[in-house]
Each structure stands twice: as C-alpha cells, then as structure tokens.
Amino acid sequence: xxxxxxxxxxxxxxxxxxxWITVDIFCGDLKVFNLVRNTITTSMVLQLTKVxxxxxxxxxxxxxxxxxxxxxxxxxxxxxGDRDMHGAQIANLFLExxxxxxx
Amino acid sequence: xxxxxxxxxxxxxxGFDSQALKRGLELRPDIICIDGGSTDSGPFYLGxxxxxxxxxxxxxxxxxxxxxxxxxGIPLVLSSxxxxxxxxxxxxxxxxxxxxxxxxxxxxxxxxxxxxQSIEYVTEAFNARKLSELNPAPKxxxxxxxxxxxxxxxxxxxxxxxxxxxxADIILAGRATDTAIIAALPLKNGDSSGGAWHGAKxxxxxxxxxxxxxxxxxxxxxxxxxxxxxxxxxxxxxxPDSVSAHMLYENVDPFILYEPGGYxxxxxxxxxxxxxxxxxxxxxxxxxxxxxxxxxxxxxxxxYQTITMVIVRDARYVKNIKVWVAKLTKFLIKKIEINxxxxxxxxxxxxxxxxxxxxxxxxxxxxxxxxEVGVQLVVTASxxxxxxxxxxxxxxxxxxxxxxDTEPLPTFAFPYSPAQIDRGAFYEFGLNHVMSLKExxxxxxxxxxxxxxx
Numbered sequence: 001x002x003x004x005x006x007x008x009x010x011x012x013x014x015x016x017x018x019x020w021i022t023v024d025i026f027c028g029d030l031k032v033f034n035l036v037r038n039t040i041t042t043s044m045v046l047q048l049t050k051v052x053x054x055x056x057x058x059x060x061x062x063x064x065x066x067x068x069x070x071x072x073x074x075x076x077x078x079x080x081g082d083r084d085m086h087g088a089q090i091a092n093l094f095l096e097x098x099x100x101x102x103x
Numbered sequence: 104x105x106x107x108x109x110x111x112x113x114x115x116x117x118g119f120d121s122q123a124l125k126r127g128l129e130l131r132p133d134i135i136c137i138d139g140g141s142t143d144s145g146p147f148y149l150g151x152x153x154x155x156x157x158x159x160x161x162x163x164x165x166x167x168x169x170x171x172x173x174x175x176g177i178p179l180v181l182s183s184x185x186x187x188x189x190x191x192x193x194x195x196x197x198x199x200x201x202x203x204x205x206x207x208x209x210x211x212x213x214x215x216x217x218x219x220q221s222i223e224y225v226t227e228a229f230n231a232r233k234l235s236e237l238n239p240a241p242k243x244x245x246x247x248x249x250x251x252x253x254x255x256x257x258x259x260x261x262x263x264x265x266x267x268x269x270x271a272d273i274i275l276a277g278r279a280t281d282t283a284i285i286a287a288l289p290l291k292n293g294d295s296s297g298g299a300w301h302g303a304k305x306x307x308x309x310x311x312x313x314x315x316x317x318x319x320x321x322x323x324x325x326x327x328x329x330x331x332x333x334x335x336x337x338x339x340x341x342x343p344d345s346v347s348a349h350m351l352y353e354n355v356d357p358f359i360l361y362e363p364g365g366y367x368x369x370x371x372x373x374x375x376x377x378x379x380x381x382x383x384x385x386x387x388x389x390x391x392x393x394x395x396x397x398x399x400x401x402x403x404x405x406x407y408q409t410i411t412m413v414i415v416r417d418a419r420y421v422k423n424i425k426v427w428v429a430k431l432t433k434f435l436i437k438k439i440e441i442n443x444x445x446x447x448x449x450x451x452x453x454x455x456x457x458x459x460x461x462x463x464x465x466x467x468x469x470x471x472x473x474x475e476v477g478v479q480l481v482v483t484a485s486x487x488x489x490x491x492x493x494x495x496x497x498x499x500x501x502x503x504x505x506x507x508d509t510e511p512l513p514t515f516a517f518p519y520s521p522a523q524i525d526r527g528a529f530y531e532f533g534l535n536h537v538m539s540l541k542e543x544x545x546x547x548x549x550x551x552x553x554x555x556x557x
Contacts (some may be wrong), residue, residue: 009395016355018142019239019534024351050466055239059357064348070355072239077143080453080483081532083143089462096468097428 004040005095007032013091018077022070023094035039040097045069048093049087105326106289107132109335111171113308115139115164115181118158119319123335124167127320128175135172136284138307140183142400142532150252150530151271152210154185154192158199161185165196165401166203169273173477178267180274182258184315188278189253190219196275201554204454207452210555211272215419216262218277220254220399224546225538233539235396251401251533253316259363259397260299261543263287269551277547279401283378289325300367301387302510304347312349315339322536325511328385329385331377341382343374349442363398363543396537397546403533406451407487408526409494413501414516415428416475424476428454431504435497446447478515487525494523 005011016022025040025088027033028094037060055072077080084090109132112119140148144155152162163392165181172179185192193215204211226248228234234243255278264287266274276284289295302323308351310318318336332341350369351357360367372386420427425469432452439445457477460467480501484490502522503512540546 014152014353015143016353017145017535019237019535022351022353022355023349046500048468050464054424057355061357064351066348066351066357068357070350076241076532077142078147080451083455083464084462086143090466093463093466093468096394096500 002100004097004099011091011094020031025067027065036067040091104292108323109135110306110309110321111137113182125322127322128171129220134174134177134288134519135179137181138281139181140186141190146402146530149250151189152253153483169203172439176342182276182293184275184281184283190254193275193277204554207557208557210557214266214269214271215550216266216276218255220256225254228538234288234536236533239422243446250403256397256399256546259283260287260290262547264291296327296389297387298329312346313339313341331383333381340380347374347381364395372421384396396539396540398537399534401533404528404532405531406483406529408488408529409482409490411480411494411523421476429495450484454483
C-alpha cells in the first residue's frame, strides 16, 4: 500500500479559527501536484472528514504546488465533542490515504 | 513614505532570538509590534479572562522588549493581551508594565485599548439586527447571549491608529486581529493599503514566514507599492515560497483575508527574491466594505466536568474495548436512573479510548490493537457537585466491570487516588458573528497613563 504521505512533501492541518480546520498538502513538484489534484477528489475528502459538501472548500495553488482543503469543524473547537484543540492531528488521515492509483 | 516594522515573534510568551532582536533594532525600525493572543488554545482563556503562558515568561520577554523600545525611541505595541485580550488582561499587562518601568527607571506614556463588550451592548446590537452571522455560526438568542462570561470585539487598524495618535510609547491593546497592529502605522503613513495588510498577514507569526520558524524576529519595510520582508536571525531566510506559503497558514481561504472595514485580496500578488534571504511582495489589493464591522468572540460555561482514567492491559478486554464501553455505558445509564434523581439530559458520559481513537474519534481509519488502552471517562453535568458525585458512583464499575456476566470480576489499573479529577467549569465558544458600527471607536475605549520613575 502506498500512502499519500509517501508521495507528497508535507501535509499539515490546523485550526483556522474555532469553527474551521484547514489542511495544506504541499506536493513538492508539479508532477505530484497534478497527480494529487486529479486523484484526491472532493468526494474522497468528504468521506474522510465526514462533513457535508457545502461545508468544504477546495483550493488548488499551482504556484505553490499546494492542494488545500478547508472545512467546518464538526465539533466546535473545545466543545464537548472536540478531541483535538488545534486540529493538527487530522492531517494524519490525509497522510495515510491509500493512493496506489497515483503511482 | 515608507515604514519599517519590527516583529519580535508570533506571540509574546513564545520566545525570540535576542541577537536577532538586537540586529533588527540596529536597522532603526519605526515601531515594534507583537501579538499576545489567539483563540488557538481553546475557549477556557476567554471564558475566564486569563492567559496561557507563565507570568515569569511574560515578564522576561516584555522587559526585553521594553528595553529595546527605549533604545530605539519608538512605540511598542502589544495586542490581544494575555491570550484572550479581555480588559482584565490589558490591566494585568499594565500592572506588569508599571512594575518593569519602575525597575528600569523609565518614563513612559502608556495607552490602553479596551475591547470588552457588555452583554447589554451586544444584546441591543443583536435585537437591532446589527449582528451578522459568519459561516458557520452558533445559534444565538437573548438567553444564549445572557450566558456569556466574556465578549470581546476584535479591533482593527483604525482603533490601533487611535492609540498611536495619542503619542504613546507603549500600547497595550485588548483583543485585535493578528494583523491590525502591524498594518496600522503603514496605513497611517499612507503606504499601499494592499501591501500594508498583506505584509501584516505575512509577519503576524514572526519568523513563521521564513525557513527557521522559531527564530522569531522579522523586519518588514512597507512603501507605496508593497513590502519587503527579511528575517533578522542570520540562519533564517525568507524565500518566495516560505513567504507566499504563509497565506495558507490558519487561513480558510489562501487568497482572501477579512478585516474590520474590508478585505485583503492577494490573488494577483507577486513574490520576488531580492537576495537569498529577502523577498519583495507587490500586487495585493485592499477592498474596502460599505459597512464597518468588527468580529466578536465569546465564551460561556456550558457545564462542569470530572475525569476518571483507568488503564486496561488485559488483552481480551483491549480487543473488545468498544464492546466493553458500550455495555458499561448502558449499565451506567440504568444505574444512574435507579439510584439518583438525574435524567439522561442532566449529564453526559464521554469515553475517550486512548490508544484506539481518542484524537480523531469517529474519523479514525486505522484499526490496530495496542498493548493497553487508556480509558478516559469525562462526566459533564450542570454543576461540579453532580459531576463529582456521578464519577464516584461510576468508580467501582469502571474498575471492575466484566465483559460477560459469568466471569470473575476484573480489576483494571487506576493510576491515581482518588481516581477522579475535577476539571471545574467547562467553557465553549459562543459567537462567530460580526457587529456593524457607525464609528470604529464606538465599542472600544482608550485610556492614557503617564508613568514617571526616573
């Protein structure tokens, strides 16, 4: 199994205020960027984050070779259902995505 | 005219490189700006009006910056004092400033900018439809508003400029946007507004926009067409990639940043290396809005909590831990119903399985059984007495509950005596709204003090 974390340079996630989490996928080069752009579909990310479609934004930044996803926190930061105050551990779900189709 | 802004670090309390600060000061900046807060550590700090970092850390860093300010003969601005930026934290920083000024024999003018909002003021604005929801916003009504223990408005460049106009040597501001203190002086000096806000966003986390994020100190030169950014630590470099990537950081949209009075659009920004450590940025656009709005933040007590931790090492129980928790929960709900007057909506039991899925909860995709599982039970109730009492009621069962009825009672590992830990009040964030104002200073107060200790 090949994971997304094995092909890209870096993935980080972080709160963007108490109501959003944002995930930055730094692809490292244009070839990987194009692969990620075409392979990591929005519906894959919806499934991974369990957010409704209208609560997810997708950005593709060719200059930085970054694919970015921002989505509503399903539990507001620090609320009873929240397990991760800074939202930084959710990046691991993306790092561990099975992407054998990529290579 | 151009404006040179020195940013010692992303937040007061996080530390900075003293040599880099010295180097920055030698380049004769016009102002030193540092942020003191964030919602990043959760609602407790705003809920209680308290700070995250140790008092001694604030004291030593603030002292160093107060010495730098005097050497440079320039203003020093701190915003979002004490993590949450409440009035109580502005006053707390003022007391610390007085104490340090006295020991350094400094004569200084200190401006205090207050951001607290009373429940009455915000309720009136809410009823007059002057509050607008941001996406997503918690539900709001008069009853919910009355629960907030603290409400702050985020000051923008306009309120910081008011404070600068007093001629103060030190400005201690309550809650403000991360960028406002950095953008204020360039805007006041007539530098490019797109450049002022963009440069402020790039520098708001200090050296995060460089190759050595924890070196802290950044110098930004603002002018009529954009800005130039350079880290002050010798080992750090700013590159077009390190600088432009910072627009992604903690930002929902990497091109747009909303501020009081408008928004920044960096879609057409260009990033050019001037040397191997200095980057020139141009092309960002500031789009003023018709309505002047400030963002509000609030927190409230949503319950009281007690935690009980037990460690399960028995391999059979580890393998069946989710079944065990489901069975135990069902049993406990029944037990509480029989032995107390409490109903299901009076309390909640949250089991966090450390080693299984405690960080990601339902989103966890990995299924690997560890050697042991930490079972953390969080009891939330309407007061501390109930939360503690329920935890004591649960104690023997979380210790001894069997997987099946026909086996000997197990005994798991309690690491502490008593097994439960009271967490006290539990806070939640209550607002993601903006409030429209006629004038920027409508809901902020400015106070000026002169200190003389020589």
